[in-house]
Amino acid sequence: MGKVILYDTTLRDGTQGEGISFSAEDKVKIALKLDKMGFHYVEGGWPGSNPKDMEFFRMIREYNLEHAKITAFGCTCKPQTSPAEDPNIQSILEAGVQVATIFGKTWDFHVTHALKTTLEENLKMIRDTVKYLKSRGLEVIYDAEHFFDGYKSNADYAMKTIKAAEEAGADTICLCDTNGGSMPHEISEIVRRVVDAVQVPIGIHAHNDCELAVANSIVAVQAGAVQVQGTINGFGERCGNANLCSVIPNLVFKLKIDCMDRDKLQALTELSRYVSELANVHPDNSQPYVGSSAFAHKGGVHVSALLKNPETYEHIEPGLVGNSRRVLVSELSGMSNIIYKAEELDLDLDMNRTNPETKKILEQIKYLENKGFQFEGAEGSFELLMRKAFNGYHEPFELLALRIITEKREAGVIYSEAIIKLKVGEEIVHTAAEGNGPVNAMDNALRKALEVFYPFIRDMKLADYKVRVLDGNAGTRAQVRVLIETHDKELGSWGTVGVSENIIEASWQALVDSLAYGLLKKKKETEK
Numbered sequence: 275m276g277k278v279i280l281y282d283t284t285l286r287d288g289t290q291g292e293g294i295s296f297s298a299e300d301k302v303k304i305a306l307k308l309d310k311m312g313f314h315y316v317e318g319g320w321p322g323s324n325p326k327d328m329e330f331f332r333m334i335r336e337y338n339l340e341h342a343k344i345t346a347f348g349c350t351c352k353p354q355t356s357p358a359e360d361p362n363i364q365s366i367l368e369a370g371v372q373v374a375t376i377f378g379k380t381w382d383f384h385v386t387h388a389l390k391t392t393l394e395e396n397l398k399m400i401r402d403t404v405k406y407l408k409s410r411g412l413e414v415i416y417d418a419e420h421f422f423d424g425y426k427s428n429a430d431y432a433m434k435t436i437k438a439a440e441e442a443g444a445d446t447i448c449l450c451d452t453n454g455g456s457m458p459h460e461i462s463e464i465v466r467r468v469v470d471a472v473q474v475p476i477g478i479h480a481h482n483d484c485e486l487a488v489a490n491s492i493v494a495v496q497a498g499a500v501q502v503q504g505t506i507n508g509f510g511e512r513c514g515n516a517n518l519c520s521v522i523p524n525l526v527f528k529l530k531i532d533c534m535d536r537d538k539l540q541a542l543t544e545l546s547r548y549v550s551e552l553a554n555v556h557p558d559n560s561q562p563y564v565g566s567s568a569f570a571h572k573g574g575v576h577v578s579a580l581l582k583n584p585e586t587y588e589h590i591e592p593g594l595v596g597n598s599r600r601v602l603v604s605e606l607s608g609m610s611n612i613i614y615k616a617e618e619l620d621l622d623l624d625m626n627r628t629n630p631e632t633k634k635i636l637e638q639i640k641y642l643e644n645k646g647f648q649f650e651g652a653e654g655s656f657e658l659l660m661r662k663a664f665n666g667y668h669e670p671f672e673l674l675a676l677r678i679i680t681e682k683r684e685a686g687v688i689y690s691e692a693i694i695k696l697k698v699g700e701e702i703v704h705t706a707a708e709g710n711g712p713v714n715a716m717d718n719a720l721r722k723a724l725e726v727f728y729p730f731i732r733d734m735k736l737a738d739y740k741v742r743v744l745d746g747n748a749g750t751r752a753q754v755r756v757l758i759e760t761h762d763k764e765l766g767s768w769g770t771v772g773v774s775e776n777i778i779e780a781s782w783q784a785l786v787d788s789l790a791y792g793l794l795k796k797k798k799e800t801e802k
């Protein structure tokens with residue numbers, strides 16, 4: 275099989291996904307990234323839809339793209355009108371692009387029920403629109419909307435619609451599974467028939483309503499499609515579009531089909547997270563290839579084999595797509611997890627299968643997880659626990675007393691104050707601080723006391739604070755787990771955990787670990 279052309283529609287169909295919206299500036303940033311990665315086409319939007327999309331086309335003209343052609347999207351002209359007087363078609367010309375992507379109706383039912391016109395008139399709309407844009411010097415990609423449903427309903431008419439596009443000069447015809455309801459064997463069979471019947475290159479545009487968009491794109495390519503349309507992270511209308519972060523590595527690594535240089539593919543994970551970040555959507559951890567769990571190993575049996583040879587539990591080397599292997603520590607761990615982790619964290623501890631301390635740590639983790647701790651997202655607490663077990667760790671401070679007052683005053687104002695007494699080395703510090711709640715007051719007081727000794731803790735910011743009730747049936751007596759994420763611009767991010775029936779105590783444990791681990795990281799950094 276030859277080369278496959280990658281067509282990204284994150285900026286158009288991707289934004290039809292619920293909750294997805296990009297500013298014109300963000301669209302430009304994404305287009306530039308896609309260009310750098312070697313995507314062949316980037317659909318920028320529908321210029322006739324809104325001023326933002328038109329603004330994008332104005333902005334992107336300022337850049338010289340290396341690889342990607344920017345395309346403007348739109349539909350065929352309205353029934354009984356000519357493209358020259360159709361504002362939607364004129365806006366494509368105004369967008370100043372060299373490529374237009376035009377969708378037209380394939381399904382007889384849509385022609386009569388959505389367009390409310392005749393089958394003949396729809397063929398004329400397709401023909402006139404494609405011909406007009408070709409006469410204006412544009413490359414035209416014709417998206418045959420609902421092609422597979424249309425073909426199943428009335429194959430003869432469906433074929434007439436794409437023949438109309440072909441005869442009018444379309445450069446590529448893309449078959450769309452618009453409702454995402456087709457099965458791979460149907461896609462495969464129909465694409466094969468179309469490829470045999472038309473001369474122009476065929477593309478595939480699959481939606482994910484049966485969770486088959488990636489599979490349908492792959493079988494379409496095997497059946498002869500040479501262009502794949504999709505989006506980064508599978509964003510798109512309803513259940514989304516074919517996820518190019520899966521389609522591309524499947525084509526390259528599994529089918530050995532050329533579509534992106536392998537060195538560029540190493541930026542795929544970063545691209546996926548970048549697009550999520552700009553969309554303000556939390557990345558999907560379990561996304562194949564690029565998700566943070568895609569190469570995360572939890573079960574002890576898996577990690578044991580992985581240490582012998584990673585291929586035992588990994589279908590590709592994670593670095594090929596810019597991802598990385600992670601080993602998680604939990605109640606499902608074996609000694610292998612602990613040993614791997616100690617090596618990864620570069621702990622110079624004598625951690626091996628024969629050292630009884632290794633077994634002791636494993637047992638302690640299982641005991642604590644049974645009590646509600648979760649070390650998966652709390653690598654800071656985990657490292658401290660290991661260091662304490664090996665007696666190679668000195669607490670940077672010791673709590674002598676803590677008192678927290680919360681008072682509800684007039685007009686509903688809640689006031690909290692924490693008074694803290696710590697021993698740092700040989701010195702005793704006694705200090706107080708206010709906060710908008712008891713945990714905040716405690717955090718402020720602890721930091722105030724420690725900043726005198728460790729001024730750099732000012733840079734360690736609390737990035738996330740999560741409370742999880744572990745046994746809801748116990749009502750307000752319930753045990754809670756507190757997970758804290760701390761961030762420092764020099765040291766990065768780390769998680770810590772605390773568990774107690776008292777939310778202040780659980781928060782204290784996670785908070786103390788957060789700062790103690792930050793101090794440990796800082797010490798290691800300075801000693802480098």
Ligand SMILES: CC(=O)SCCNC(=O)CCNC(=O)[C@H](O)C(C)(C)COP(=O)(O)OP(=O)(O)OC[C@H]1O[C@@H](n2cnc3c(N)ncnc32)[C@H](O)[C@@H]1OP(=O)(O)O
Pocket residue numbers: 287290320322323324349350351352353377378379388389390419452511
């Ligand atoms: C399968 C897809 O994903 S196609 C892309 C879908 N994306 C979007 O709809 C997002 C952008 N859309 C928009 O901004 C608006 O819908 C606009 C500006 C395009 C149109 O807005 P309006 O003129 O108010 O029309 P409205 O959205 O209510 O209805 C769509 C019109 O397009 C017509 N239409 C639909 N497909 C086609 C087509 N292939 N060719 C010509 N007209 C079409 C419909 O029949 C309807 O016209 P009607 O009201 O005369 O029946």
Ligand SMILES: CC(=O)C(=O)O
Pocket residue numbers: 287377417418419420450451452453479481
């Ligand atoms: C064109 C398009 O987005 C579709 O048919 O799904």
